[in-house]
Amino acid sequence: MGNTIKARAKIEGGECVVKMLISHPMETGQRKDKKTGKKIPAHFIQEVTCDHNGKVALSAQWGPAISKNPYLSFKFSGAKSGDTLKISWADNNQGESDSLETKIR
Amino acid sequence: MSMKRRVFLKGTLAASTVGVLAGAGLLAPRAVLAAWPKSAFDATSVDGALNGVYGSSGAADSNSITIKAPDIAENGAVVPVTVESSLPGVDSITIMSASNVNPMAASFSLAAGTAAYVSTRIKMAKTSDVVAVVKSGGKLYKAAKNVKVTIGGCGG
Numbered sequence: 001m002g003n004t005i006k007a008r009a010k011i012e013g014g015e016c017v018v019k020m021l022i023s024h025p026m027e028t029g030q031r032k033d034k035k036t037g038k039k040i041p042a043h044f045i046q047e048v049t050c051d052h053n054g055k056v057a058l059s060a061q062w063g064p065a066i067s068k069n070p071y072l073s074f075k076f077s078g079a080k081s082g083d084t085l086k087i088s089w090a091d092n093n094q095g096e097s098d099s100l101e102t103k104i105r
Numbered sequence: 106m107s108m109k110r111r112v113f114l115k116g117t118l119a120a121s122t123v124g125v126l127a128g129a130g131l132l133a134p135r136a137v138l139a140a141w142p143k144s145a146f147d148a149t150s151v152d153g154a155l156n157g158v159y160g161s162s163g164a165a166d167s168n169s170i171t172i173k174a175p176d177i178a179e180n181g182a183v184v185p186v187t188v189e190s191s192l193p194g195v196d197s198i199t200i201m202s203a204s205n206v207n208p209m210a211a212s213f214s215l216a217a218g219t220a221a222y223v224s225t226r227i228k229m230a231k232t233s234d235v236v237a238v239v240k241s242g243g244k245l246y247k248a249a250k251n252v253k254v255t256i257g258g259c260g261g
Contacts, residue, residue, distance in 0.1 A: 015220060028228070030206065046141045057216045058223075063146040065202055065210035067183045067226040074213070075220040 005100040009085045016079035016104055018050065020072050020087055028064035043093055045070065051086040052079055052104075079104050146209045151201055151236055154209040158199055159245060164238050167192065167246035172237050174252050178229065181254040187224040192241035195221035203249070204233030229254045 007020035022045065029042025048060040057076045079085075081104055088099030145157025152162035173187035188198050196215050200223075201208040210227045221239065229235075234249040 055216070057219050059214045060223075061141050061146075061212045061214075063207060063209050063211065065205055065207065065228045067228055071185075071224075071226050073187075073222075073224040074215075075222050076216070076218050077220070078218040 004098045005087055005089070007085070007087050007100055007102050009079075009102055009104040011079065011081055011104065015075045015077050016052070016083075016085075017075050018073060018085065018087075022048075022070050022072075022089060022098075024068070024070060024089075024091065026064060026066055026068045026070060030064075043091060045089045045091045048072065048087070048089045050074070051088075052076065053083050054086075057085075081105060142212070145212070146207055148209060149207060151203055151208050154201055154207070155199070155238060155245070157209070158212050159197075159238075159240065161245065164245035164247035167239070167248055170237055170239050170246060170248035172235055172248055172250040173224075174235050174250050176251075177253045177255065179255050181229040181231070181256055183226050184229050184235075184252060184254070185224070185226050186235055188222070188237040188239075190221040190239045190241070190246075192221065192239060192246060195239050195241045197240040198223050199238040200225070200227060201236040201238070202227055202229045202233060203236055205230045208236070 004023045005020060009016055009018045024045050025043055027040050027043040031040045033040055042064055044064040045062050048062065049056060050058045058074050083104045084101055085104055086099060086101045088097065090097040142157045145154045148154040148157050155162040155164065169191045171189045174184060178184045186200055188200060199212040200210045202210055211225060213223050229252060232253045234251050236247060236249045238245055238247045
């Protein structure tokens with residue numbers, strides 16, 4: 001996996017506004033394959049973590065009810081332009097994960 | 106190699122929690138996954154989900170929580186939801202869709218400098234309340250907003 005995360009972090013009015021999009025199927029495990037009639041196994045992101053300069057700013061636990069190709073936005077204070085923001089996710093399919101480091105603008 | 110690891114991990118999952126922690130720690134440095142509240146996501150009711158996340162379902166209604174979501178969602182698979190709160194010291198926000206098979210959608214842990222604000226997109230099976238629960242100063246507060254769903258998001 002790679003390049004699954006698109007993120008933008010920008011200082012706006014003293015706060016750092018983070019917006020991200022992750023490419024992921026977010027399969028619920030309740031859908032059936034129309035051709036075979038078999039259930040498609042659940043495959044969704046469980047954990048998203050955002051670190052600001054190595055310190056966790058937000059961590060999220062997700063279930064399959066988050067939409068496909070998830071979007072997430074949040075805000076935090078105490079950041080300045082040029083700081084590093086690291087975003088990482090891991091899904092229920094052990095071994096699949098991705099992370100991205102970006103500079104705050 | 107990766108198949109073997111998967112089988113091994115499944116085996117450890119069936120064992121004790123200690124086993125999961127040790128297995129995850131040894132094979133993949135993703136011990137963080139152990140914190141995923143399975144009982145909350147498996148719960149079939151809003152109260153059950155709350156018990157799974159916070160160990161309590163006693164949340165007081167609050168008008169200091171704002172839920173931004175459409176009144177009518179044409180597509181239940183993608184319902185934009187923004188939760189904001191003016192309560193002080195919010196360290197956790199949980200979003201649920203009351204009529205889903207498993208209402209729990211997401212839970213966010215916020216650090217001290219992180220604003221009581223999250224915006225995401227959730228799936229809704231049918232018309233129901235979006236419930237937001239906020240933990241502030243060790244207490245739980247909740248708010249709800251009804252969203253009409255014209256096409257459900259769970260049939261595909």
